[in-house]
Amino acid sequence: MIQIRPVSDLRNKFPEIEAIVKEGQPVYLTKNGYGAMVVLSLEEYASLIDNVEIKLDEADR
Secondary structure, three states: OOEEEEOHHHHHOHHHHHHHHHOOOOEEEEEOOEEEEEEOOHHHHHHHHHHHHHHHHHHHO
């Protein structure tokens, strides 16, 4: 299930958010009811960036 939380939860409920992120799911944070950011695990972020870097390297060739 998609996790949407107010940005204040990042400070007030960090262990809950950390547990969700460690399961491999992103947490979407809102500020004043609007999307503000997404929290990902380092592994998930690295996999996203690695794919982009590989595609950019292929395009350069």
